[in-house]
Amino acid sequence: MLMEDVHGNYKIKVLSKIGQGGFGYVEHIELFNLAGHKCGNYARKVLSPELNDEFRRRFAREVTYQASCVHNNIVHIYLCNLRAEQPWFVMNLAEGDLLKDLEEGNLSFNEKSDILRMIFNGVAYIHSRGFLHRDIKPNNVLKFNKNTYKVSDFGLVKNLDKDAESEVLTKIASAMGTTRYMAPEVLYAGDYSKQTDIFALGLLIEDLNLAEAPGVQRVIDKSTARRPLDRYAEVSEMLKDLNLALEGKGK
Template structure:
């Protein structure tokens, strides 16, 4: 794909135009500058589906294997709200240019089923954990998640759904935070109304949610709670040295948790140095 398309995406986002290149509906065939062939479904949820595609330009040059995520057709009553939510997801994720954030390259929000194209993941953290990971592998993966979430917080975004399924592994063993569907922009409080109308209760996955999140209260420290729950899920608790870090992340009162991801990173780094020695 290359930097040219990424440049187009960023410029259009700054201008407020979320449709970067009009490619057409999700189907095989020629669409504007590109065409893509649907290969297979990779996964689906309540509101969307992800498919593996092969992308080509109009000269039939193979650009590579990618993933396309598109919004499902739902009932007319909720369709408008879900389309706005999907547009927010695309805009926020595309604005996060970081090694440990999944990139978005192309999108079309004008068609009946809006979609975007991103890199194709080899697996997610959930699958890797089920297959068995070494302690070093877990530590490396969690460090990458910390890097991605810190970058988001620095930009004023809360993820609100940190869990293994939303951490994807790409070529070279690089893990990236993905799925911005529940992201909150701390600089735009009114945009939260879009999600509040869709989700009656707290947003997120219960096991990874901070106590206050069930009441609809989200801060950087609620994401930090989720990071602690992720460490626990990764069974880093088998090493006693990590227990204090997990405990501080997951304190019931948010004021007792780490004040920032940077503070968590520093404590985690010191702990790792005491556990893993070359």
């Protein structure tokens, strides 16, 4: 359903539907202030009306956590309406995503290196906020102008802060995300930690195929070790090793 909407001091004009998923859909919109001046072009993610309260809660969590992350390598949320019949939020409009770039196969070694640094900075920031992303993969890395890449889709985000959980109750774990990027502890027991995001980052390096820098394989091996305690403890440590491997290209 394409719609025109007024929210607070803004007017939203829907131009087209640009994506569809299990959660709902994404629209290309124009945002205006009430005086009619155009603020810019954006994307709006809209939740399907038939999804139940649990999905509305998850959607609200996605918005809350993503909006609290203000970083150049994280897709920013500008506006939201969580009380609407179909909750929505407005974010930057991307030119494409990393998966599409990889499929086209035109990225140079230096471009790939820069992209990885941007993703790592984004994920390190997410961890510094006490969150886990839990769904790091190429199509959740969006491309913007000036070749800036940003981490997006906080649909599976988790707060690591135990205080955020009101009481320690028995609960049931479940594996979420995309199988290829899932660490063994996620597949077997639905156990998430910073090391599960680090595992996914290791596979994402592999996707970029940096064979020109053989040292990169050591970083992949360490970040995708079977035992979480054998992986990097922090994304910053992994980035440090990755930078050394990239600089030592050909060695």
